Amino acid sequence: MKVSTKWLKDYIDLDINPEELAEKIERTAVEVDSVSRLDKKLKKIVVGFTVEVRKHPESDHLNICKVDVGEDDLLQIVCGAPNIAANKKVIVALPNSRIAGNVKIKRSKMRGEVSEGMICSLQEIGFSDSVVPKAYADGIYFLPDNAKPGEPVYSYLGMDEDIIDLDVTPNRADMLSMRGTAHELAAIYDKKVNLKKPELKEDSTDNVSNYIQVTADKELAPTYLLRVIKDVHVKESPMWLQKRLWNAGIRPMNNVVDVTNYILLDYGQPLHSFDYQKIAGKRIEVRLAKPGETLQTLDEEERELLSSDIVIADNNGPIALAGTMGGLNSGISANSQIIALEAAVFNSSAIRKTARKHNLHSEAAMRFERGINRETVAEALDMAAQLIAELGNGEVVSGFAVGAQANVQSVVVTITAKKINDVLGTGLQDAEIKDIFERLGFGVEEKAGAFKVSVPARRWDISIPADLIEEVARIYGYDNLPATLPSGELTPGKYTYKQQVIRDTRSILEESGLMQAISYGLTSDKKAQRFMMEDAQPTKLDFPMSSDRTTIRMNLISGLLDDVAYNNARKVSDVMLYEQGRVFYRDANSDRPREVEHVAAAMTGLYSAQSWHDEKKQIDFYVAKGIVEHLLTKLGVTGISYEASQRHEEMHPGRTADIFVGNLFIGFIGEVHPNISKEYGIGRTYVFELDLQKIIDFNNELIVYQPVSKYPVITRDVALAVSKDIENADIINFIKAQSGKILSKVQLFDVYEGAKIGIEQKSLAYELTYSDSSKTLADDVVNADFEKVMSKLKEKFNVEIR
């Protein structure tokens, strides 16, 4: 809502500079978007009178004008506007002036003719296209005949008015009007408002019942009033009215439509004017649209009406979408003579629905949705009718046509000073509170600290004690509130076990060298369903905004691959990212998915770069696996096994392992399938994804103490030549199973494939560690155990001990 401080002064006596006023409004009522003034950066723009206009000899569209700018000599200005004419008052930017956009105008030559300045359109001096009257949209503007050549144009055009643009919150519909804003400022500054009442003159010889019959469904329109104004001449509005409209951001049209918009701004009451002669059957009905009905609205759009739309209909069908936009056929034209003027209150939810479904968020609809002042519907109608009659030289026919007229009563809310102080943490006195309510224009009765407050209809947002507390708080001033902390019973602040494991997981992966990524949870249908760890249905948006974001993810890896691709595309080839977040698995018979905490990582490029000190180290399966092992160990997970897996179609079939804890599948690790890498345009990438919830469910003690043996350990090294298809885990598990209790650890320390060994063979070298926590081990005991295991290994795997 753009508020002109000049207009405000009609209603309230305020002598405060606009910036200060804006600040006060912002601190006490609603946000202020801007404080502006159209003439702010302009210089030397004056009224001119075109004494003579002749064709430029060298151009078919330019004219050479002699312009009186109040000086002894006429200026010669070359003008290209199509509507330039002699004997008109025009806007002249003098030589060395400054017009909109900080453009300087200088004396120049145009096709050989001197041009001493410029004749301007409204847009050229800073008016928005959306407010310039249609007649002047493509040309220069003509000032009123009484404008004096040489004088600055600003006051003629209302450009010297300060405009405060309010960002009105949905609850403060009262501030979508000048009168409501005046009430608010009166409360803030402890002043009185001075609002003009309509002085309606009616033609008592003629009654509205001679013209029209109105019926309205009270549920749809609790109040529906109509007045008729006859013998109206539709023409351009006077300057004072046009200025008020364009300063509020509304384009002047004609004296009838302009008055309805003016009253909309003044009272916050939307009005609609019909060309009476176009109402078929001289009957109006307010009802819901019927199936199949259509309406061409004022914006020339043919709309199929919905059964939830409230319409104004005549005998032939809908002539307006109630509260949102009128119909083209019944609209005011230059030839309209009798005006039927509507003032109503429409059901706000119905209007909201219509505005949304038809995408018609008009000024009127916005006000009906948010709630209008029911006390002033008739008053606003009278004011408008009178003004149309005055400006159009017409006459108001006596009486209203009433479709419905709701009784308006003030809302009474009771509250005590104690409650107010208890909620605000203040120590306000009864008198202070009473004073605040009175400043707001509320009726108030006080008895021993209890207040009975009658709230006027313009403040429909107030209906319960909490609403009154807010009024007291903001008028008293939030700056005046003390700052304390909640007292009362102490409560423990700690993470749950699950929250702790999630946070531990994050820090373990970070200490392992991975950066945390946060990717988008919404992705494409395809990406959402890749790298799945269990069977589930995708959860899809009803109305997605783009095909990239239609479905909620069921894996974290897809998002991480997007991140890797983004980095690789920007020549960042070494990437180690992890993400902790949820995946969303939906069961076929459910609308809502289960949300499961996962953790995943994607790694590509170098683990560490070549340096003067070290060789470069490429990320491979085992780097990734080392991180998973570190993570699971730190989280206290035991009994982990890795099994080669070919069941993930997005993964390299020879370089992927499923991860189990006991028999429970908890995730997988491996290289992304080259086809997928190619699709993303990324290098070889290693990923893992784990079901963190399963790890949380183990409920592990994070630290399990093992006593340290006091006796020395004995180690034996052995290199085994085995067939290539035998896995390390097979050997280790076998050694563990076959050894006695004294074996405490088996560790692989070398793998060799090559010339020194058969082509179908590899060599695996292990260190076996033996210990006993109760005594020093004897060599022969260890040797016996070791030899026994070695001979069994030979039997089982046909190994050759090297």
Added chain:
Amino acid sequence: MDLKDRLTELKAKALSEIDTVEDLKKINEIRVNLLGKKGPITEVLRGMKDLSKEERPVVGSLANKVRDELTEAITQRREKLEIIKTARKLEKEKIDVTLPGVPVKAGQPHIIMQVIDQLEKLFLGMGYQVVDGPEVEEDHYNFEMMNLPKDHPARDMQDTFYITEQILMRTQTSPVQARTMEKHDFTKGPLKMISPGKVYRRDTDDATHSHQFHQVEGLVIDKHITMADLKGTLQIIARTVFGDEREIRLRPSYFPFTEPSVEVDVSCFKCEGKGCAVCKHTGWIEVLGAGMVHPNVLTMAGVDSEIYGGFAFGLGPDRFAMLKYGVDDIREFYLNDVRFLSQFAQKG
């Protein structure tokens, strides 16, 4: 020459030899030669048997003294030579200390998570619990329980991704508050909670809008909670995140779930309130929304609004991070450019 003279001469010769020796091996040889069983001192002592009874103790004591002196001289010389040897060895081991160190491989939390962690730490310390809730929510909890019935104009403030008519991507983390309030047993004490997490809005992504972002919402419900308590709590948030010198101010606003509702500005941390581009020359930056919990919200959650009341606040870690580090495009947070992420590796 008598034995005494021999000893004196021997001592002088040996001392000069010890002083000039440069080699640890040689000093060992000297020790063996001088003090060993075949050495000159032993020889002198052997010759004592020919001396008179009177002379014997005199020469004996002199011989012992000479031996002690020489032993001491040898020890000192050896220590000196060892020091020199070590110094020479270390000299050879000299390295270029200006060569770079071996990089430590370490990742770090995402910047948004750092902001959330900081707030969690603050609120855990003040006795709040951290509560998580579903990202795919019911309209009932996301809106209706927040005092936003279906056709409420304020629903326009939050464009929503719907899945079905009743299921949606949560637009705020406040549904977690509604769920927690419903379950909380107020006879066992107050409810103090924060709910951090992801939220979704039906917005087109650009520099200042993201269809996915984060929120941390807070809620305190007890018998005697005041708006002054809210103001004090907000002040602590502002000072924790933006610095100890920050001031806050409250401005009236509108949220359906609080009444009164306020927007909270923090004094500009870039210009200390003098006015700069960050604060759009106002000295203040809008950072969060807050208010006293609306009685309808309490009633709907089964809390008696006559007895209990409290405050709620909601803030955006994305916005906090943007302000604090001057990030001018919110999309940066979700693209995960390593060069972007790695800039926030510094602690605290």
